[in-house]
Amino acid sequence: MRILTLPLVLCSLMLLSNNVCYIFPTEINGLKTACRNGWNLINGRCFKYVPSRMTWAKAERNCISMGGNLASVHSSEDYYDIQSLIRRVTHELKETWIGGSDAAEEGNWSWTDGTLMTFTNWCPGEPNNGGWRQHCMQMNYSGEKCWDDQRCAVKQPSVCVSKN
Template structure:
């Protein structure tokens, strides 16, 4: 019996260290679990950092795409701008060439008109003008012009009006004899642009149905209506170059 007691005592002694070891393991495990846990604030901070990083990457990507797009658009615009500039320069060159050609053509036509005008006639803008040296009525003046293959002058531009105003008091081919107050040229065209003197036409002598240029007035305001029976000089006009 004493042997059993000693044997049990040995078993108890042998078991006690194991129980202490088990307790130590449990404590170590609890400490490990406790030390491995992380506060909620730290987790939120780390999540915010990750989200911020992803946002930065996204912004960088968007910025890169926008830069590439607008860089390409800018290059294309510069290319088109260069093409337009080249086209403009070419048009300017073409215009200059055409201007020179037109000037040369006008000069040739002017010389041709001067050569083709009858002797004693004046040339202006491809037309020939005869300034009479004698006086006659409007009707007789028109007849004289017809005998020369022309008509009393028809003034259809400001330049022509200025040119003709340098000569003398003369009949021109304007009349309202058929329809009072309705002025027409000898070629049948209606009057559209006029150079009447101040207060004219006034039909002062009742039958002032024909028109003269009077030099005592302004160059662009020197027309006067006059009785067709009056006798003054006249101007004949022969058409342009055929």
């Protein structure tokens, strides 16, 4: 019992000063087991829905300021779980920025967090680079609630994934 006393006291002090405190491991075999306050654990990574409407670039900077990036999606399970997070917060599935972009090279989509894009969920006929100006990825597009390339200047909510 004495072994846990000091961590519990320190944790209590941290919580009083609005810091996050974990008593148990927050990562096992590279997968997170807990997230900071306001973040949601999904398949071993921490995600946060940001309802503020921003351009894609501002949304990415906002995620970076919170220690992450716009979300990368690596499986259909990830996608449906992120949709569930959005639905839980908004009670609907709004079009939402995620971290895919082909701004560096047309047609070569990549995630801003540096992970490989091995899974895609494009809507039929997408990405189409409509008007030759669509370089940013949104989810929950159309009735099919799939991915679409969109003009980066459009303002909409976003989902971040945490690096730590």
